[in-house]
Structures are given as structure tokens and as C-alpha cells.
Amino acid sequence: MKTQKVFQDLRDEETRLWDSLLQGDALAFEALITSCYDLLFQYGQKFVADRELVKDAIQDVFLEIWEKRQKIDSSIPPKAYLLACLRRRLHRMQKKSWPLLFTDPSDTQSDFMVEFSAEYQHIEREKDRLLAAQMTALLHQLPSRQQEAIYLRFFKGLDRYAIAEIMEIHPQSVSNLLQTAFKWLKTKWVFVVSTFGYLLSAFDGRL
């Protein structure tokens, strides 16, 4: 209850900074950059491995926001707005670096790539480590857009409206992406449990 309150306060703080920034408050501008930089950098690196390129793109996003601040719709939550801008910009950068011959945007859009890993050193039981490894392996097999939705929803705490804004799709499509992913994971998990059942019970006996 208390921890959530802290997060709530943090969100409110960002919205407050966002409003002040849109009204031309330079201090709020810097404070918002500081508060959102890690998130933007981490998300950007999922599309482009080159960290300097990601940093450049983030810089461009903020400069553009500062320039256009009077025209920005302040009802869009700041995080969603920033992530959406960064995503578009990274895709545009990629497109530019391709020869004109390939003009189909879907061809040149770089995919979201995330590596999930389990902090094995913190997992005491061998059996749990095995299960965690299976789960991460399954996650890696999901299509890139489903991974992106899961990443934003479960690891960055964004709701489906924010994710819809960022991925430029309808909120219902976000729900569909997640549902498809979980349906698939569910089917595969049954298989994992039955295949590893014997192995797991062996571990159970030992521990």
C-alpha cells in the first residue's frame, strides 16, 4: 500500500513536471529528462544496440519536445509520449540509413529485441532454476511485438493505453497481443512441465 503510494507520487511528479515543461519551465525540462532518461535508454537499446545512436535519438526527442512544447497535447502521459517519439525516431533513423531501393517501411523497421534472464544466483533451488530457464527460453520464442508488449506492460508498468500510444496500435490490439502471447505460453508450459516432470521429481527427491 505504501510502496504503491510512492510509485503513485512518482507518476504524479512526472505529470507535474510535464505540465510545467510544456509551459516553458526549463528546470522542469531538465528534471523530466533526469527522471525518464534510464527508461528511454533501456527501451531504445531494445531496437538499436549502438548506445551512442540511442543517446543521440533521445537528445533529438527532447530537443524537439522543447521546441514544439506549445503544440503538444498535454493529456498524453509523459512517459508514453516520450517512448512513442523515441520509437518513431529510431525507426526513421534506420530507414534513412538504408538505400532508397528498399522503401517498404515494414522491411526496414528494426525489431524490438529483448533478452530475458533469470538471476540464477538468487534462486536457491536447482529445480526452480531449471523452471526459470524454461520460462525465459519460451519468452525468447515469442514474436517481437508480443515481447515488446510484455516488456512494457510487466517490466515497465505501463497500461494498455500507454502501450497503444507507444506502439501506434489500438488499445484492443495491445490486449490481443498479450492474450495471444499468454495463450501460446500456456500451451508450451504444459509441455515443459510434462517433459521435465521426471527430472523435476528427481530434484525434489534430492532436496
Added chain:
Amino acid sequence: MDHYNQYTVEELVWDVSFRNWVLSPTREDHQLWEGWLLDHPEKREVVRQARTMVLHITPDEGSLSPFEKRQAIKNIISSVGQESGNQPAANPHKIYPRIAMAVAACLVLGFGILWAYNLHQRPVGIDYQALVSQAAKPLLERQNASDTAISIRLADGSRVELQPKSKISYPRQFDGGKREVFLSGEAFFEISKDASRPFYVYANEVVTKVLGTSFVVRSFSEEQEVSVRVKTGRVAVFAHNDPEDGNAEDANRLSGTILDPNQQIIVERKSVKMVKSLIPIPEMVHLPEETPVFDFDEIPVKDVFAIISSAYGVEIITDRTVSYDCPLSANLSGMSLFEKVDLVCRAIGVRYESIDGKIIIEGKGCK
């Protein structure tokens, strides 16, 4: 809750309500899930596995050092600023002429304010490097680059269990009236008792002061929060507001709070806001052989509360104007603190709340 009866580990891992309970539980979450577990003890193993996964499966994130981040932010601010000053831009290819024209007018003032602001206060938090560089005497540094915890013995006999990706700086010998170490990352401390020389852990914005006790400090520079969890004894936690004032001796000048066993504090680094609460699964403070028996036979509820309270070292507060004299017969052994309290409360039809590291019982009591 009934639909959870059929849930597999995988389904629990991706259930929003379950994740909330594991990652940032509210009292309602505790009631809901602990209550469900009481009715379905066979689901304990599934819940344990799912919990482990929720806690430990994370996406790999690109690492960004505080220095690199500061530099990048400075670049953005100065790009805006330089345009306004009509000087050549650092990255001319990136600044569109249109932006430059539009921004120039309004930013002369803004940049001036920012610059003055920067002179007076550093908006970035206090980091490990800054703390270590201010230490009076030369320090030894141990860094844990392995993927298991390492154990370090300090000159005073205290033991530190340093978690991976963490480092600690400490003097070869502790001299003077206090023992001071500097931490980046996470470590468990078992401090040898020495009332004349308090032990201080400096971790980013937070200072923890102890006499002799064991506790965990978690303070990664890339994380938004610093947390301290107490296992035994008592510790005092302070906000380290001013890096110039590295002296926490004068506790009155610092905004501090006392932590008892099973309590934790989470400090939000930017605002240095502190939130005190009970750790998710409180442990008993007694040695195993002293463990009280939780098999109650016709024991007044107020005594039951007293026994639970002393076993976990957690204060259980009841309204003094109502009595809790009715007898209770129940076997609560093998349950967690919250399960025990929950069961007693259900039995007599009252509610409980975990606030500020204490448990508050609300209701009309029982005679």
C-alpha cells in the same frame, strides 16, 4: 479467487494481481492471497515457484553509468542553451535550423536559470564515488564481479556478505569513535557489538547507523530506491542530504527513523522520501530452540497477540478501549506472521492493517 485454483506456475507468473502481491503487496493483496493459500495449502509449491520467477526473471537492460547519464543530460541542456547563445552547436547536423530559430528566443533566460540552479545544487543523487572520495583515510575496496555472494570480514570482526555487482569500501583498521563503510549495491551486514563505536553504512542518499545487529542494505546507483531491511537488533536510518556534510554523528540534525527487526525502509532517492513497512515475509526473532509454541488452547486473544508480537518483534497495536479477552483455540504453527494474524482476526471478526512497520488491529474486540 476461485479461478486461481486451476492456475499453473506460468499463469500465475503473468497474472497482474499475483505480481502485485509479490512485488508491492498491499494489505488487501495479503488478505486475498494468504487467505486463498489457507484454503488451498496444496497450491503453496506452485505459488512459491511462481513467486521465485516473478522476483528473478527480468529483461536485460543496457547499463548506463551515472556519469554517462549526467554527461548525456548535460549535452541535451547545452544543445538547447548553445542555440540560444547563438554559438556553434556541438552537434550541428542534429539541430534542425527551424528548431534553432524557434528555441533561441525563449531560451536565453531558461539557460541562465538552469546554469544558476546547477551552481547551487546538483540535481543528481549522491553516489558512491562522491562518498568514497570524501573519506578521510585511505580505503580498501572489494568488488564482487562473480555471480554469487562473497563474504568479507572487517577489522572489528563484523561480517559482510556482498552480493554480485556490488562493491564496498572500508578502512584496514577502524580508528576513532566510529566505524564507517561505503556501499554500492546490496549487502547483508552482521555487525559485531561495540556500543562505544557505532557502525555507519553510507549508501547513496542513505546513512544507516547501528550498534550491533544484522541487516541488509540495497543501494544500486541505477535503481530509484534504496532499501534497508533489519534482521536482528535495531538500526537508525538517515537521509544523507548533503554530501559536504559527511558527518552523521549529530543525529539530531538529520531526519532519521528507527527500524526494528522485520521492518524495512524504502527511500525514494530523488525526493529522499522514506516509507517504513514490514518486510514481505517477517521471520521470527528468536533462536529456533526458543521458538514459542503456537498451538493455543483456550488462550485469551490478547495473550495470543502478545505471543505473536514478541515472537516476531513486531508491535501489534489494539484499541485500548476495547477488550480482547475471549479465548481462542487454534494451531498457528508453520504459518507466516501475516497468516497467523489474519487467522486470529478472522476468528474473532476484526480487521488488521500493516502500517509504518506495525500491525494495527481494528474492530469491536471480543469478550
